Amino acid sequence: MKNSELEGYLIQALNMALQINGETSYTNSFDVSVADEGFYFVPRLPASYVVDNELYQKIYLISNAVLYPDYTLLKQTGSYFVPLDTEDIHVKRALFFPWRQGISKRLIVRDIEKYVDDLPLNQVPVMENYTINLNKVTSIAIAGNSGSGKSYVLTYFLCVLKKSSRLVIIDPKCDMPSRWGRENHVKVIAPTDNRNKNDFVSSVNAELSQCLELIHQRQQVLYDNPQADFEHYTLVIDEVLALSDGVAKPIKEAFFSLLSQISLLGRASKVHLLLVSQRFDNNAIPISCREQLNVLIQVGNINSKTTQFLFPDLSLEGIVIPQGIGTGLIQVIDSEHPFQIIPLLTPTFNNLKGVM
Numbered sequence: 001m002k003n004s005e006l007e008g009y010l011i012q013a014l015n016m017a018l019q020i021n022g023e024t025s026y027t028n029s030f031d032v033s034v035a036d037e038g039f040y041f042v043p044r045l046p047a048s049y050v051v052d053n054e055l056y057q058k059i060y061l062i063s064n065a066v067l068y069p070d071y072t073l074l075k076q077t078g079s080y081f082v083p084l085d086t087e088d089i090h091v092k093r094a095l096f097f098p099w100r101q102g103i104s105k106r107l108i109v110r111d112i113e114k115y116v117d118d119l120p121l122n123q124v125p126v127m128e129n130y131t132i133n134l135n136k137v138t139s140i141a142i143a144g145n146s147g148s149g150k151s152y153v154l155t156y157f158l159c160v161l162k163k164s165s166r167l168v169i170i171d172p173k174c175d176m177p178s179r180w181g182r183e184n185h186v187k188v189i190a191p192t193d194n195r196n197k198n199d200f201v202s203s204v205n206a207e208l209s210q211c212l213e214l215i216h217q218r219q220q221v222l223y224d225n226p227q228a229d230f231e232h233y234t235l236v237i238d239e240v241l242a243l244s245d246g247v248a249k250p251i252k253e254a255f256f257s258l259l260s261q262i263s264l265l266g267r268a269s270k271v272h273l274l275l276v277s278q279r280f281d282n283n284a285i286p287i288s289c290r291e292q293l294n295v296l297i298q299v300g301n302i303n304s305k306t307t308q309f310l311f312p313d314l315s316l317e318g319i320v321i322p323q324g325i326g327t328g329l330i331q332v333i334d335s336e337h338p339f340q341i342i343p344l345l346t347p348t349f350n351n352l353k354g355v356m
């Protein structure tokens with residue numbers, strides 16, 4: 001569709017559904033202009049309607065539906081004003097609606113080993129046309145209820161990250177990540193029969209201390225040579241909530257303090273956290289650690305309760321959440337992706353022998 005046709009189509013949709021005191025494009029009350037990265041709603045002011053957040057969200061709802069599935073509008077928490085380059089005071093500003101071409105598409109991988117072999121370093125594809133650059137992110141969180149596909153998407157991340165990063169896995173349930181670690185010769189810390197929980201979390205703390213030590217060493221190197229480059233190092237913790245819940249207070253406090261420091265200091269030294277949990281409330285991870293997360297993934301049931309910890313400001317209205325297994329929402333906070341939260345379909349890949 002040509003831009004002019006798309007503009008006509010959007011204007012028609014807004015004329016019919018917007019219902020702003022009878023003002024339409026026919027009364028010259030607004031106009032729409034389409035660009036590569038989104039469209040502009042240009043109100044002719046003054047007008048009998050208020051240009052506010054309510055109007056913005058209404059236009060978002062109408063347009064997102066009529067543009068689906070050719071474009072996905074990127075949900076904003078408030079109205080997105082932009083100045084326009086004109087002398088005419090009546091049309092000097094617009095509401096901007098950024099979009100992505102198409103809708104989120106699931107990545108289907110037939111042979112994960114070969115796929116990873118062929119991948120460029122530091123690239124972590126999440127969906128078709130949606131790839132994370134490991135150099136641009138630090139901490140990743142995957143949340144979801146039991147059976148939502150957390151372990152499945154974690155396995156995918158492990159396979160892909162192994163190419164570009166050293167990995168250490170902490171697996172309180174001694175489940176799939178432990179098996180994956182065994183098959184891939186990656187260090188795993190998992191509970192053994194003769195250990196109580198405090199004992200286990202203490203051994204996790206020892207590992208986190210080593211990780212912090214590595215950060216300090218790398219900081220020293222960076223102090224002398226700011227251009228120094230390091231191998232990525234990713235500490236993977238499955239079921240974080242199971243770790244932090246029900247352990248003695250001093251051990252939990254040490255765990256939280258180490259997690260905070262790693263997430264705060266890891267960025268420059270290429271030390272990452274990959275955290276998986278049913279939820280990321282204040283019992284699971286410290287607030288400072290949650291604030292540092294820059295890849296946020298919620299799989300499974302999406303509602304205001306499940307999204308309250310990773311996406312506290314999100315209003316779900318108008319977001320088309322894909323149905324079925326391994327679906328949810330993703331937000332990547334880096335310099336490459338729009339900050340907005342977009343629908344997610346986690347990759348599907350072949351069964352891994354001995355692991356799943």
Ligand SMILES: Nc1ncnc2c1ncn2[C@@H]1O[C@H](COP(=O)(O)OP(=O)(O)OP(=O)(O)O)[C@@H](O)[C@H]1O
Nearest residue numbers: 145146147148149150151152153325326346347348
């Ligand atoms: N993207 C996907 N493609 C195909 N199958 C998937 C996908 N995501 C999840 N599944 C399937 O959904 C099922 C549940 O996934 P999974 O075991 O990862 O859930 P979970 O959230 O880890 O549950 P639990 O916390 O109980 O371990 C599995 O059988 C898995 O194979």
